[in-house]
Amino acid sequence: MDLKTLTQLLAQSENEHIEFKEAKSSYSFDKLVDYTIALANERGGKFILGVSDKKPRTIVGTRAFDELNKIKIHLMDMTKLHIEIEEIATPQGRVLIFNIPSRPIGMPLHRNGRYLMRSGESLTSMPADMLRRIFDEAGPDFTAEICSKAALSDLDEKAIEDFRNRWIKKSGNKSIATLTVKQLLSDAELLIDGKLTYGALILFGTFRALGRYLSQSEVVFEYRANDASGPAEFRKEYRQGFFSFYDELWQTIDLRNTNQHFQDGLFIWDIKTFNESAIRETILNAVSHRDYRMNGSVFVRQYPERIEITSPGGLLPGITFENILWAQAPRNRRLAETFAKCGLVERSGQGMNRIFESCLLESKETPDFTHSDADQFWLTLHGKIQHPEFLKVLEKIGEERIRSFTADDLIVLQNVYDNKSVKENLSQNVKALLEEGLLERAPRASGYKWILARRLYTAIGQAGVHTRKKGLDRDTHKALLLKHIKENAKEGTKLEELRQVLPFLNRSSIQVLVRELKAEGTIISSGHTKGTRWLPK
Known part of the structure; x- marks a missing residue:
């Protein structure tokens, strides 16, 4: 942002999308988090430090938050939002602008149970009707609906205990260990008024229960050594609660997960073809974002150097392949929130940014959505490292x-x-x-x-x-062109020949250099349009 744009911002009134604070010497990080959540809950905005908060506003400068990279990391950890911070140096002092994106569709943000919003000069909790409108944005959540015929006996006890242990580890709340199964599921909103939700079946259901009530809740794994049609070399169907097979599915993939070894002098590293974090996140996405009203299973197809994961249901409204990194709209909010409670995902959203980051940090191709359509989401992860040298660049950073x-x-x-x-x-x-x-x-x-x-x-x-x-400097470029023109004075030189002299420059850049040589009086042209030849003067 330049000073002109900043000056225009100063003229604006504070509202639910913009907040000014002086913060001359410091500012509370806790307050920064609260305002970030409040602005995000009202579709995003700007939080500006180093400016007087009363009109007419002036720049007063701020010494708050010296280490912006660390602040950015801490904000992402606390809010799970991608926040850009701009630091502007002015004659009057330093100004910080926190560009805060909107909350996910259908998902208000909270801190310690408070869903914050702006109210005049302060922050307050969102009223119930506003929360209800936000929750309704994403449409009805199938996984929060009641499966009236299901009973606790339809759930796998080991899967429930796996969830319990993960929740304790994530929250640090040891009292969760003392909860009855009914209370545990109620606290996770998977048991409503004594009735099991479809989410509970998806996460903890037995093979028999899913076959009876939700047979499409199934993940099918296949290993194929090549692209030939026909039966897979190995196939396993997981029609059981997610928590009973999640680790086993990764272990099955890892059995055929090769190492890629690189060495450059003393620099040695081994990288797995399939990154565990990226694969686990992709499987979580497939299970939590698929459309359970559609028939069809989630498929995980492993090849030697790629994995394809397909799930029923296309992208939700508002999500495109251009904004998928940061736009969030969980189709099955109850599942996403359960995964967040026990630390399987960092937020109840897409998580696609983490998959991209894993691929890029290992110099692999970014996720490929080419085969996705309105009825299915098809994600391909390529495992081959493209540029080992780029890994060294990242190491040096x-x-x-x-x-x-x-x-x-x-x-x-x-x-x-x-x-x-x-x-x-x-x-x-x-x-x-x-x-x-x-x-x-x-x-x-x-x-x-x-x-x-x-x-x-x-x-x-x-x-x-x-x-x-x-690149060489401009004079050297022109000297090379002039040298070639002089050496071919008898025939003259076409523009295409000059492009061969400087192949790393585009056509328009060479035309600019040629015009400069002509203006300097060192060359002349003969002919017109495509037939033009250049001669020394």
Whole structure:
């Protein structure tokens, strides 16, 4: 954000989408979390420090929150939101702008049980009718509906105890161990007025119960050594409560999970073809976001270098493959909240950003949704490492700094390393990486817009690559073109030949250089349009 835009912001009145605080010397992190939740609950906004909160507003500067990367990490841990922080230096002092996204569709955020919103100059709890409207946004939750014929005897006791132990570990609340099964399920909202929900069956149901009441609640695993049609080499059907097979399913995948070994001098590392975190998160997504009103099972198909996971039901309204990293709209809220309670997921949302991050941190292809349609969600995870050298780049950046990166940050770094274009919607990420000294602007004539910083290339022993990408200076480019034109003075030189002299530049960049040579009086043109030839003067 530039000073002009900031000045325009100062003229706005405070409302549910914008809040100003002076915070000259410091500011409470707890209050920052509360305001973040309140603004997110009302569809997002900006929280600005270093500005007087009364009109006419002036910049007073703030010394709060020196280590912004750590603050960003802590905010994400507390709110489970992707929050961008802008730091603006002005003559009057430093200004911090926290860009807070909207809460997930159908899911208000809370802190210690309080669903916060702004009320005048302070924060208050959301009224019941407002909460009800938010919960209704995502439509009815099938997994919260009652299965009237099901009884506690239809549930697997071991699966329930697995959930109990995970919940204790996540919450640190040892009193959960003393709860009866009925009370445990009631507290998890899986038992309503003594009746089991479909969510309880999906999570803890026995084979017999699911066959009777919800036969489509099934995960089918197949291993195939190649793409040939026909029966799979191995197949197993899991028609049982999720907590009774979740670990076993990963262990089955891991049996055929190969290591990829790399060595470069003293730098040695082994990386599994299939990342456990990414695979587990993908399975959780498939189970918690599938449409249980549709027939069909979740399929997990493992190949030597890829895994395909398909689940009934397409994307929900408001979710696209362009915003899937951060937009959240759980189809089955009760399942997602149960997974969050016991620590299987960090939030009741898509979790897709974690899958992207796992792939990018291991230099693997990003998740592929090519075969998805309105009736099924089809996700392919490729296991082959694309660029071992990029792993060295990430190592040089450092683990602590990497922790503060979002999936979008990693996408920018990967695209720049691969000489791919960076989408306009990632401009803020590019700016942040430039400020951190991880990217550099490339000269206009180099053929690139951004390149990795010299120190990163130097650290991995590829300083020459940086020099090549940075490109020769403009005068050297023109000298090479002029030399070629002089050496071919008799025939003249076409533009296409000049592109062979500087193959890393695009056509328009070379045309600019040629026009400059002509303006300097060193070359002349002969002919017109495509037949034009360039001659020394």
